[in-house]
Amino acid sequence: MNALTEDEQLDNLKSFTKKYGSAAVSGVLIALIAFFGWNYWQNKKHHRLQNETARVQQLIDQAQSAAGDTKAYTQLAPIADTVFKKAPDSAQAIQAQFVMAKVAFDQGNYAAAERELKKVQASKVDDEGLLQLVNLRLAYAQTAQKKYDDALKTLDLVTVDAFKASADEARGDIFVAKNDMANAKKVYQSAWDATIARKQERQILQIKLESVGVLVDDQNIERPILKTQVDES
Template sequence: MSAVGGDEQLENLKSFTKKYGSSMITGILIALIAFFGWEYWQKKNLAASQMQTAKVQQLMDDANTNPGDAYGKLIETADKIYKEAPDSAQAIQTQLVMAKLAYDKQDYAAAEKALKKVENSKVDDAGLVHVVKLRLAYSQLAQKKYDAALKTLDAVTDPAFKATADEARGDIYVAKNETENAKKAYQSAWDALIERKEERQILQIKLESVGVLVEDPEIERPIIDTAVEATE
């Protein structure tokens, strides 16, 4: 840059300052600093997030390649990922993996413990938190903690998960031998699935197991009757 060019830019800046005031110049500088600081923060956190995601993927790969005693081998790694960012999606994914490994070996208490770590996560993903609560309710059901499981399901408030939560309630009531409550819960789930036109054959079987024959508008007759007829 030439001396003349620099002097000209300096004069322009002085003219701008005189016209608009030094406070505005200061404000612009603060805004620029804030912008670039925010951009740096975003990039830094994106890099950290990508690193955490890579760790979760490695954990999942290790779980698949070591199905025997994967839980015992991976619990330390999982806890480390959780402690580094307890309110992250990666922390939840990690605990879901550990809960599944525990559930597969019928250690339902360990599954519940893993899920409770992230049950009240502040992550900006309500759906992921609801998935945790649904899995937690089933781990409690497996331990016959029926009231605790029902209380867990009360926190599943997103309409998108209503059918799944009601079906889980039905399963709990069946385990408690509360047939009437099971019928109501299953029927509520059925109505929601009919409205959303989602897969429901398993739920139809559950309803029939508690004495409720439902008509599916997309199936001419109940699935069990069809199956019996096919074997005659």
């Protein structure tokens, strides 16, 4: 197989991005994180603040019904604000901001998504997993605005092992955007190793690895073959 230059590898990744859409890929990740965050919280069985719990459910239902409505963010903001003001350091407040950030993100209003998540970034909620999710989602909102250095700093706050693969994959996306292919390979590889260890789905990550020159001949192998297409000579 002929060696590919860095420019050819970058073109490969751009073709992937063009086909799937960088916003669409990030949107899928945001949706998955939002879903995971909701179920994580539910599984923790927090029974306090029942009124705010009901408001969060109302917010989620209305957000789903208003998908595609350009006025959704403005219409839903009062509900989220009520939840936040009533209990700013609660899991319910974080979930409300998750919903608002996703609505803003889907409308391409990444600055608003960042603003919503920063409201709860310093939350004193006794739930480390939710705080990790806040920082992951915040990093994606910052990346969408090309605030790459800010996003990398935000990802440094993601320290729980369960979120390592997601954080490293996000770092890889940022390094690709910065045309830093060497670091992109390194963190994508780290994400792959963590993903394999946890037996998680990895098809998109596999595509990203191959796009930066790391060949994965079989998605069922225990780790990718580190045979790079780059001519190092």
